[in-house]
Amino acid sequence: MPRQMHFIGFCIAGPNWHHNGSWRHDESDALDALNPARYENIARILESGKFDGLFFVDVLTLYDSFGQNFRANIRQPGQMFMLEPVQLLAAMARVTTHLGLAATMSTAFYHPFHIARTFATLDHISGGRAAWNIVTSANDREAQNFGLDRLMERGLRYDHAEEVLEACHALWNSWDEDALILDRENAIYADPDKVHYVDFEGRWVKTRGPLQTPRSPQGSPVLMQAGSSERGREFAARWGEVLFTLQHDKADMQAFHADIKARMQKYGRPPEHCAVLPAIDIVVGETESIAREKAEYLNSLVSPELGVAEIANHTGVDLSGYPLDEPLKDMEITQGSRGVFDVILRGSQSKNLTLRDAGRHYAISELTPQLVGTPQTIADRMQDLFESEACDGFVIVPSLTPSGYVQFVKSVVPELQRRGLYRTDYTGRTFRENLRS
Template sequence: MPSSTSVRQLRLGLFVQPLGHHVSGWRLTERLGSPTDIDWLIQIAKKAEAGLFDMFFVGDALATNVHRLPSTMARLEPLTLLSALAVSTRNIGLAATASTTFSDPFTLARSFSSLDHISRGRAAWNVVTSYSTDVARNFSREDMPGHADRYARAREFLAVTFRLWEGWQEGAVAPDAATGRYFVDEKIQPVNHKGDYYQVQGPLNISRSPQGRPVIIEAGSSNDGQALAAATAEVVFTASASLEEGQAFYRSQKQQATAAGRDPQHLLILPGVMPIVGRTREDAQATWKKLNTLVDIENGLRQLSARFGRDLSQLPLDGPVPDVPEGEGNQSRVRLLVDMAKRDNLTLRELAAVAAGSRGHRVIVGTAEEIADDFQQWLEQEGADGFNIMPAIMPEQLDLFIELVVPELQRRGLFRKEYEYTTLRGNLGLPDYQ
C-alpha cells in the first residue's frame, strides 16, 4: 500500500447508467431494473448516498437509435429525474447534463436554479456541446455547427447564464408586512444582453438559488474544451487511460485555470473509471472475463464508427486501428481511443470490444485493496482529485464498491465518513459562490 502523505480526500461521483456501464452488464445482473423506473433510480440514489458519494451524475443526449446501449436508448429527462430524486435524498449532489448547442440560457438558468432550490443546494450542471448530426436533425437542422462555433456559442451561453443567476443578489427577498414591500427592487437586476448568438433581457424569474449558482461541470478535453473549463468549470470529467496521461491532463488543466486567474484547487479533475470489484482478485478477473465474452463486436464497431465519423465495418477486424484526422466530432475521445490502440497494439476487433465495454474509460480489475491503492496513487501523484465511478453491473458492482472499497478508502483517511455540509459546493470543498 502506498504511504499516506496527503491530507486531501477523494471526491467521488457516481456516473449512473441504470442498467450498468458495461455493454454486457445488464445480461449478468440478477436484479434487472429499468432506466425509466423512478423507483429503481431512487434505490440507486439512496445506495449512492449511503456510500457517501459526492454526486449522482446523469448523462444525456438529444438523439437516439436502436444501436444505443439499453440504458441510453430510452431514459428519463435529467432535470425531471433529479427533481424527483431531490425529495428522496438529503445530502448527495445531483448533476444533470444539458447542451448549450440546442438550448437557451434563460430556460436552462431557470431550470437549474429550480433544481438547486428543490434540493436545497445540491444541483450541478454538466455543460456539453452537442456534436451528432442526429441531434441536429431533431432541431430542424440538417447539419451540426462546427466545433469552434459550438464552443463560441457555449462561452456566450455560460456568460449570459451566469449573469442571470447573479441578477438576484443576497437579500433580494425581504418581506416587510408593515410597508407591504416583498422584494428589494435594487437587488434584482436585468441582463440586457445582446451578443452574437443570444439576446436576453432578464431578470430571471426565480430568486437566487441556495448555492448562489449550481456547480459547473464540464467534460470536454479538446483544446477548446480545456480552455472553456479553465475559465468556467469547477469540476472536469475526463477519460485518462494511464496515470501518465492523467498527470499530463491534470497539469494542463490546472495551469490553464491559474492562467485564467483562478485558484487551481477550485477546479476538480475527476476521470471516469470502471472498477471491477471482487472479494478476491480471481473473482474480479472472472467477472471481467465474463463481461467481455458477451460483447457484441458489431455493436462495438458501430460505436467506433459513430465516434470516428466514418464506417469502420469494411476494414479487417484483425487489422490495425486506422488513424483519423482532427474532425468536427468528439475529438478528445477519438484521440484517446486511437492512442490506446497504438500504445497497447490493439487490433480493430480488440478496440471495438474495449469501446463497447468501457467506452474508452479506464478499467481497474481487482480487490478493494488494489482499487484503493490505485486511487491513492492517482490522488497523491496528481493524476486526479477523485473519480467518476462507472459500475459495470447494476446494482451488484455498485453494492460491492460501497461494501468493500469505500471502507478501505475511509480506513486510509482518503474518503469522508459522513457528509459535513448541506450543499454540494461544501461537500466538494469548493468556495461559496459570491
C-alpha cells in the same frame, strides 16, 4: 486538513452505461431503465457512500452513425439515452439530502434563459445541490432533431458556449441574495430594487431578463465539463468545477491534471476550485481470483460488433464498411468527438488492436480503466493515482448496476476512509461546499 478524494457517480437514463453487455447479467437493473425508482435507489446508495454527487450523461439523438441507421443500437442496447435527466434528478433530490445532482444540457440547443431557470429551479428543489454538465454537442443528428441542418462549426462551438455561460450567470445574478423580504405584516414579498434587468446581447445570444426564479441557494449550479481538446481544456480552466476525464494510464492522467491546474492560473482561479476526476470502472471481489472471475464473466457478455457501432456513434465515422480484422487507423473526424477518438486510437495502437478487438475493449468499458481486485488492491491503485497528482478523485463508472455501486460503497469506501483518504461524513451544506472541503 489533509487532501481527500472526491467521487462522482456516472449515470445514463437508459439500460447500459459503459459496458454494453451488462444488461444481460442477472444482477442488472437495466430492465428497469424507464422506472424512476431505479435512479432513486442509485442516489440513495451513492449518498450512503458519501459521494460528492452524480451526473447524467445525455445525448439528444438515437445514435445511427453505424450503417446510417439505428438497428445496432436498438437490437442490443448500446448507449441509449431514454429519459430526460433533469426530471429524474428532481425525483432523486426528494430521497437524498447531501448528494450533488448534475444533468447534461447542451449550449447548442437550449437558450440561456431556459438553462438558467432549469438549474435555478433544481437548486431550489434540492436545497443547493444542482450542477450542470456543459456540452456543446457533437453530432449533426442532434441538430436535426431541433430543426437545424447541422451544428455550428466546430471551432465556434466553445466560443458560443462561453457566451451562453456569460448570459446564464447574468440571469442567475439578476436577483440579489437578499431580494426576498417575505414580510407579511408590511406586505412586502420581495424588494424590487434588488431584482435587475440583464439586457445581455452578444454575438449569438440575447436575453432581457431578469430571471423570474429567485436566486438559488448556491447562486449558480456547480459547473461540470468533459472537454479534452485544446479549446475544451481552455473552457474548462475558465469555468469548470468538476472535470470528467478519460485517460488510460497514470502519466496521461498526471499530464492532464497538471495542464488544467496551470491554465486556471490565468483566470485567477485557485487549483482547488476544480476537481479533475478521471473515470474508472470497478469490479470488486473478496479475493483476486473471485474478482477476476466476476470480471471475466461480465465481460463475456459484451458484443464486439456493438462496440464497433458505439465507436462509430461517438466519433461520427460510419465504420460499417471497414474491415473488422485489420488494425484501427487514424482518420478524419468531422462529427462526434475528436478527443474520444484520440483515446480510442491511442489505446488501440499501443496494443496493435484490430477494429474488432477495439470494439470488444470499447464494449467493456469504453476504454475506461477497469480496476479488478479486492477492496485493498483497488484502494492501493486509487491511492497511488491520487497521491501522484494524477487526479483529485474519480468518476466511478460501474460495469454493473446497482451491485457495482453497492460493492464499492460497502468495501472500497471503508478502506479509503480507514486510510484517511476519503470523508467519513459530509461537511458542507451545498454541492459546491462539499467539493471544496
